[in-house]
Amino acid sequence: MINRREFLMATVALSAIAGPDFRGGWSKASAQQMLSEDDLLSMDGVGTVTLIHITDIHAQVKPLYFREPSINLGVGEVKGLPPHVTGADFLKLYNIEPGSPQAYALTSEDFVSLAKSYGRMGGLDRVATIVKRIRADRGEDNVLLLDGGDTWQGSYTANQTAGADMVELMNALSPDAMTGHWEFTYGAERVKELVDGLPFSFLGGNIYDAEWNEPAFEAWKMFEKGGVKVAVIGQAFPYTPIANPRWMFPDWSFGIREEDVIKNVADARAAGADVVVLLSHNGFDVDRKMASRVEGIDVILTGHTHDALPEPVIVNQTLVIASGSNGKFVSRVDLDVRGGKVQGYGHRLIPVFSDVIAPDAEMTALIDKVRAPYEAELARELGRTDSLLYRRGNFNGTFDDLFCDALLSEREADISLSPGFRWGASLLPGQAITVEDLHSACAMTYPAAYRSMMTGTTIKDILEDVADNLFNTDPYYQQGGDMVRLGGMGYTIDINQPIGSRISGMTLLKSGEAIEAGRDYAVAGWASVNEATEGPPIWDVVEAHLAKNPVVTVNENHSVKVIA
Amino acid sequence: MQLTRRQMLTLTAGVAGMAVIGLPFDLALAAVEDTEKAIMDFTGGKKPETGKITLTAPEIAENGNTVPVSISVDSAMSGDDMVDSVIIFAEGNPNPQVATFRFSELSGSAEATTRMRLAKTQNVIAVAKMKDGSVFIDKKQVKVTIGGCGG
Numbered sequence: 001m002i003n004r005r006e007f008l009m010a011t012v013a014l015s016a017i018a019g020p021d022f023r024g025g026w027s028k029a030s031a032q033q034m035l036s037e038d039d040l041l042s043m044d045g046v047g048t049v050t051l052i053h054i055t056d057i058h059a060q061v062k063p064l065y066f067r068e069p070s071i072n073l074g075v076g077e078v079k080g081l082p083p084h085v086t087g088a089d090f091l092k093l094y095n096i097e098p099g100s101p102q103a104y105a106l107t108s109e110d111f112v113s114l115a116k117s118y119g120r121m122g123g124l125d126r127v128a129t130i131v132k133r134i135r136a137d138r139g140e141d142n143v144l145l146l147d148g149g150d151t152w153q154g155s156y157t158a159n160q161t162a163g164a165d166m167v168e169l170m171n172a173l174s175p176d177a178m179t180g181h182w183e184f185t186y187g188a189e190r191v192k193e194l195v196d197g198l199p200f201s202f203l204g205g206n207i208y209d210a211e212w213n214e215p216a217f218e219a220w221k222m223f224e225k226g227g228v229k230v231a232v233i234g235q236a237f238p239y240t241p242i243a244n245p246r247w248m249f250p251d252w253s254f255g256i257r258e259e260d261v262i263k264n265v266a267d268a269r270a271a272g273a274d275v276v277v278l279l280s281h282n283g284f285d286v287d288r289k290m291a292s293r294v295e296g297i298d299v300i301l302t303g304h305t306h307d308a309l310p311e312p313v314i315v316n317q318t319l320v321i322a323s324g325s326n327g328k329f330v331s332r333v334d335l336d337v338r339g340g341k342v343q344g345y346g347h348r349l350i351p352v353f354s355d356v357i358a359p360d361a362e363m364t365a366l367i368d369k370v371r372a373p374y375e376a377e378l379a380r381e382l383g384r385t386d387s388l389l390y391r392r393g394n395f396n397g398t399f400d401d402l403f404c405d406a407l408l409s410e411r412e413a414d415i416s417l418s419p420g421f422r423w424g425a426s427l428l429p430g431q432a433i434t435v436e437d438l439h440s441a442c443a444m445t446y447p448a449a450y451r452s453m454m455t456g457t458t459i460k461d462i463l464e465d466v467a468d469n470l471f472n473t474d475p476y477y478q479q480g481g482d483m484v485r486l487g488g489m490g491y492t493i494d495i496n497q498p499i500g501s502r503i504s505g506m507t508l509l510k511s512g513e514a515i516e517a518g519r520d521y522a523v524a525g526w527a528s529v530n531e532a533t534e535g536p537p538i539w540d541v542v543e544a545h546l547a548k549n550p551v552v553t554v555n556e557n558h559s560v561k562v563i564a
Numbered sequence: 565m566q567l568t569r570r571q572m573l574t575l576t577a578g579v580a581g582m583a584v585i586g587l588p589f590d591l592a593l594a595a596v597e598d599t600e601k602a603i604m605d606f607t608g609g610k611k612p613e614t615g616k617i618t619l620t621a622p623e624i625a626e627n628g629n630t631v632p633v634s635i636s637v638d639s640a641m642s643g644d645d646m647v648d649s650v651i652i653f654a655e656g657n658p659n660p661q662v663a664t665f666r667f668s669e670l671s672g673s674a675e676a677t678t679r680m681r682l683a684k685t686q687n688v689i690a691v692a693k694m695k696d697g698s699v700f701i702d703k704k705q706v707k708v709t710i711g712g713c714g715g
Binding site for chain 2: 465
């Protein structure tokens, strides 16, 4: 394990950018164990240009609890490097005091008791306050607000309105550009309709017309801010047609397309860009690799893998900025640009403590307006949890355990599968489970809970395939997300093996017997990417399960054995 | 008459001097040795060097039935600096030889794009033969996945 001193020395040595360091702001707050809005938002400006980055909101517009992962393993060259550092190691690496507000915001350590002290995070009205404050401090014409995507999907209301509620709310923040991923799961026609109505650019240099192999979206856009030309290149999630249903947008092809990023950087520089920003939904490891291979990108605003890092990771001369998810964080990046070059930077990962940052009244009113038709349904209680329910973790999450249990019982299956999504709110022990909470973990356009017979071989192939998406040593072959969650079955995974050799010891939990390659098992799951998948929506399955089992207790899950 | 891009492509596809072979089954044992041998047959026994030729293909195929693959050779395409031909192999297909492109001075540049079927994860290999007999190679692994659990 690399220690913090070595890590900082390594990044400083790699970096030709000498930027002031803003860790002090958080340390001070931590020492006082008290926070004010000013502690979180005041910052001495650097240079003339400021980027504000928010990403992977997943339609979470109200403050929520969101537990960061306790396990997030990296493989190959990035083993043990951020963001593959969690818990106490994370606190040590970034010199964060256990029990402090930042420890609560950034790790899973002592989550439940800290959640009670520090409260909910996020809320788009708090985000609005932050954005307005930065614009006021820095000057409206000197700030770019950039949305990394996964913005329009992930809530009951977003699903009911096919993204319209999020478009309306985000438009009120006046972003300068966005890119996307889950946005595409509303289908090509809806995406075109929503994108056409945006008062800003939806950028995606890696989205092509599948038939004619030509760019389908605007790749990049030049902005003049603070007397500086800033080019923003959009990079949508490269594996959208693989991780999500391609049949919903059959005419669009994605991909990493590094050669296009190189070309777009060159074009932007040729057009006079002083600063080149990649607004990316690649995922952290893909962006780190891209920064090491593509010259001329000053800042990568990374998204997709939901990592929140209190400092930039600097690769060659590129700042890689990870701004978390679910509205929990906003990043501010100040750039000192002189002579056509970035000479220095300032950075602050702003944790959106909802009890500290005052909500912006206009945005609160707008949020209330878009939610009004659905408020009664959103608040309807389906049950209560005695356990902490959360999503994040490489191999399981307690919210997923609930889904897997519901699938096993309601669909009368031997084995259940639940995708390794990283979005969805956490619920504290004692909280009611409302329709809103349930949908924050499953709101999507392909929710059918299928039931089908699969052989042991097929199940192993699926596990191997997903494991390789997560643990391939070449980040360009990784798709993000986490391991598919299983109910009714245990297994052992050796993450350092190649595809085909990672999974062993597959066991049917109800009998304790080994899974047989040639035998058929009844498997229930949801969110299949295949067209015409049949079954009730997953939320109906979980609701029916909760009706019979209204108090949720999830025991610690020991069914996956990990060799790392 | 103004030709649209679509009409233009339809026409050129009709007259293109290339053979694209797609194989709809997954036997795929022939694989690596066959490809090695076929490369040597193409180069006349000469071991190709890296450089000059760039193969562009997706890291992970969106649809294994139609994977777009492009080749581009850094060449003036005049005088001594001429590309004779480029051959593409799919190492894991039952018959690994997928396409051969022949070029002349009239080609202007040595670039081509085609689509191929890949039944499973494998290396795609492109070899360029220059008029002076030198040979160059580029290779990329294209993964074919089940998909569906990301996010």
